[in-house]
Amino acid sequence: xxxxxxxxxxxxxxxxxxxxxxxxxxxxxxxxxxxxxxxxxxxxxxxxxxxxxxxxxxxxxxxxxxxxxxxxxxxxxxxxxxxxxxxxxxxxxxxxxxxxxxxxxxxxxxxxxxxxxxxxxxxxxxxxxxxxxxxxxxxxxxxxxxxxxxxxxxxxxxxxxxxxxxxxxxxxxxxxxxxxxxxxxxxxxxxxxxxxxxxxxxxxxxxxxxxxxxxxxxxxxxxxxxxxxxxxxxxxxxxxxxxxxxxxxxxxxxxxxxxxxxxxxxxxxxxxxxxxxxxxxxxxxxxxxxxxxxxxxxxxxxx
Amino acid sequence: xxxxxxxxxxxxxxxxxxxxxxxxxxxxxxxxxxxxxxxxxxxxxxxxxxxxxxxxxxxxxxxxxxxxxxxxxxxxxxxxxxxxxxxxxxxxxxxxxxxxxxxxxxxxxxxxxxxxxxxxxxxxxxxxxxxxxxxxxxxxxxxxxxxxxxxxxxxxxxxxxxxxxxxxxxxxxxxxxxxxxxxxxxxxxxxxxxxxxxxxxxxxxxxxxxxxxxxxxxxxxxxxxxxxxxxxxxxxxxxxxxxxxxxxxxxxxxxxxxxxxxxxxxxxxxxxxxxxxxxxxxxxxxxxxxxxxxxxxxxxxxxxxxxxx
Numbered sequence: 001x002x003x004x005x006x007x008x009x010x011x012x013x014x015x016x017x018x019x020x021x022x023x024x025x026x027x028x029x030x031x032x033x034x035x036x037x038x039x040x041x042x043x044x045x046x047x048x049x050x051x052x053x054x055x056x057x058x059x060x061x062x063x064x065x066x067x068x069x070x071x072x073x074x075x076x077x078x079x080x081x082x083x084x085x086x087x088x089x090x091x092x093x094x095x096x097x098x099x100x101x102x103x104x105x106x107x108x109x110x111x112x113x114x115x116x117x118x119x120x121x122x123x124x125x126x127x128x129x130x131x132x133x134x135x136x137x138x139x140x141x142x143x144x145x146x147x148x149x150x151x152x153x154x155x156x157x158x159x160x161x162x163x164x165x166x167x168x169x170x171x172x173x174x175x176x177x178x179x180x181x182x183x184x185x186x187x188x189x190x191x192x193x194x195x196x197x198x199x200x201x202x203x204x205x206x207x208x209x210x211x212x213x214x215x216x217x218x219x220x221x222x223x224x225x226x227x228x229x230x231x232x233x234x235x236x237x238x239x240x241x242x243x244x245x246x247x248x249x250x251x252x253x254x255x256x257x258x259x260x261x262x263x264x265x266x267x268x269x270x271x272x273x274x275x276x277x278x279x280x281x282x283x284x285x286x287x288x289x290x291x292x293x294x295x296x297x298x299x300x301x302x303x
Numbered sequence: 304x305x306x307x308x309x310x311x312x313x314x315x316x317x318x319x320x321x322x323x324x325x326x327x328x329x330x331x332x333x334x335x336x337x338x339x340x341x342x343x344x345x346x347x348x349x350x351x352x353x354x355x356x357x358x359x360x361x362x363x364x365x366x367x368x369x370x371x372x373x374x375x376x377x378x379x380x381x382x383x384x385x386x387x388x389x390x391x392x393x394x395x396x397x398x399x400x401x402x403x404x405x406x407x408x409x410x411x412x413x414x415x416x417x418x419x420x421x422x423x424x425x426x427x428x429x430x431x432x433x434x435x436x437x438x439x440x441x442x443x444x445x446x447x448x449x450x451x452x453x454x455x456x457x458x459x460x461x462x463x464x465x466x467x468x469x470x471x472x473x474x475x476x477x478x479x480x481x482x483x484x485x486x487x488x489x490x491x492x493x494x495x496x497x498x499x500x501x502x503x504x505x506x507x508x509x510x511x512x513x514x515x516x517x518x519x520x521x522x523x524x525x526x527x528x529x530x531x532x533x534x535x536x537x538x539x540x541x542x543x544x545x546x547x548x549x550x551x552x553x554x555x556x557x558x559x560x561x562x563x564x565x566x567x568x569x570x571x572x573x574x575x576x577x578x579x580x581x582x583x584x585x586x587x588x589x590x591x592x593x594x595x596x597x598x599x600x601x602x603x604x605x606x607x608x609x610x611x612x
Contacts, residue, residue, distance in 0.1 A: 137305050137306050137309055138309055140306045140309075140585070141306045141307075141309030141310045141312075141313055141581070141585075142313065143536075143539065143584075144306065144310055144539065144580075144581040144582070144584035144585045144588075145310065145313065145539065145577055145580065145581045145584070146539035146540070146542045146543045146546070146580060146584075147539065147543060148542075148543035148546050148547070149542070149543070149546065149561055149576065149577055149580060150317075150577065152546075152561060152562065152565045152573070153317060153565065153570075153573055153574070153577065154320075155565075156565045156566075156568060156573075157320055229432070233432070233434055236434040236436075237434060237435065237436065237543070237547055240434065240436040240547065240550075241547075241550065241562060241565075242566070243565075253434065256434065256437060257436065260436075260437070260440050263440065263444060264448065275433075275434075275437055278432070278433075278434060279429060279432045279433050280432075282431075282432035283428050283429060283432045286428060286431070286432065287428075
């Protein structure tokens with residue numbers, strides 16, 4: 001494992017004494033993470049699928065723009081390892097292109113969700129009092145509305161494309177990180193070093209970024225991982241409801257729900273490749289998240 | 304109460320997101336300015352936003368949720384007809400899910416790190432990671448198309464049809480139950496593991512209490528109180544699953560109502576569903592908080608009990 005090498009190098013290079021103890025303390029989570037085989041396996045799956053989706057098309061050239069009449073739903077055979085879909089696209093090449101959008105939207109939505117959530121939660125938790133109460137009641141109110149229902153509404157108002165999906169999915173998912181970070185901020189704000197910084201005249205925005213957010217990083221990273229997994233499932237559900245991305249763009253969820261129209265025609269290659277891709281990617285991100293959570297020593301119930 | 308009010312503000316705000324405002328969304332792109340002005344006057348959409356909100360809110364409080372121009376019915380009567388069906392579907396599924404997830408989670412926690420714990424964890428992980436619509440369609444494929452055990456379509460018609468044809472309810476309920484079990488059993492497992500590490504467990508063991516008694520009398524009770532909170536909080540998650548399930552099995556609940564409204568751009572209905580579900584969730588999590596306090600005497604329903612949520 002290359003990551004393990006990095007940790008060893010990083011902690012080993014430090015001169016002895018306190019410095020070494022601190023260095024290995026700071027990187028301890030990484031060692032603990034790499035000791036978790038399932039989490040490492042999850043990471044490998046994510047890396048492989050990312051390479052497959054983004055670098056795959058460089059080696060395996062297919063036409064994913066023009067439909068080909070007369071080449072529909074061909075079974076896997078020479079020159080088409082996974083056959084063709086219902087409009088003649090090569091299924092393996094399609095899986096790569098769909099993987100790109102799936103991962104882009106999932107990572108993008110998770111990033112939006114975490115950025116907004118962290119900012120909201122850190123400010124609310126740090127300021128406390130009335131501002132906190134108001135901000136968190138807004139979170140409660142938004143949490144009460146099922147995300148899928150809200151997305152259903154937003155997706156009918158705004159025509160979905162990749163960017164729109166990222167924003168819309170992200171903006172329905174930021175509530176959980178907001179709550180988690182707010183809880184962290186509540187305990188951090190009364191720590192001595194935060195009080196010391198405050199007394200020294202550090203400005204509030206700087207203080208929130210430098211001390212509150214930085215010290216909640218474990219919670220944030222773990223949640224971000226779960227957010228990616230959830231975003232993939234949410235986008236798949238939206239695609240199934242017919243509110244996904246318009247063709248020729250696609251994602252795994254759209255491929256799966258399209259393939260399911262043909263489940264009784266025996267076209268298994270339209271269903272299982274995208275379906276399994278979704279399942280193993282989501283499982284992988286959940287495993288990584290669990291591994292990171294254990295590595296950071298966070299309370300399992302809070303996530 | 305504040306949260307309910309905020310939910311109404313959010314729903315009202317959503318209706319303002321419509322391109323060209325609600326009037327154009329309902330009357331269509333060919334509506335003349337005169338028509339739009341007339342529509343706005345009739346529906347209290349003139350004047351400043353707070354006044355419009357107030358007009359709308361007083362309407363909602365007296366049971367006026369707007370009018371579906373697609374289905375030609377008041378939204379309130381649509382909701383009244385569909386809501387019990389969804390409540391029934393979700394309720395039965397959640398009760399079943401809890402009945403399965405609690406013993407499974409407890410068993411896994413006790414057998415932590417053994418082969419059977421890993422086996423169950425794998426199953427729940429995969430189940431949790433599979434899109435709900437695929438689970439539903441796989442169930443149809445196996446139990447309905449191949450084995451002919453249960454019909455693939457949910458009972459139609461009035462609420463009583465559910466009871467005259469219980470077999471048709473099996474697949475929709477099973478879908479939501481399976482997806483929910485996956486999420487719940489993981490939670491119960493870690494909740495029980497946390498409790499097992501507590502001092503009182505060691506105390507009970509050292510005074511000679513049997514393993515069984517510790518688990519059932521002490522650990523389970525303490526581990527279940529957070530599950531009650533989870534139930535309240537996961538109501539939106541469950542209703543998202545219900546929406547998909549209702550769409551797959553054509554079950555005439557509010558999920559299907561919302562979905563059809565979305566595809567037909569019937570915004571009053573869609574927003575009515577969002578409002579009702581939002582308020583139901585707030586009430587649900589409030590009930591969960593109360594139940595939590597009843598189950599766990601350490602929790603006091605103090606004045607700031609809401610702040611912790």
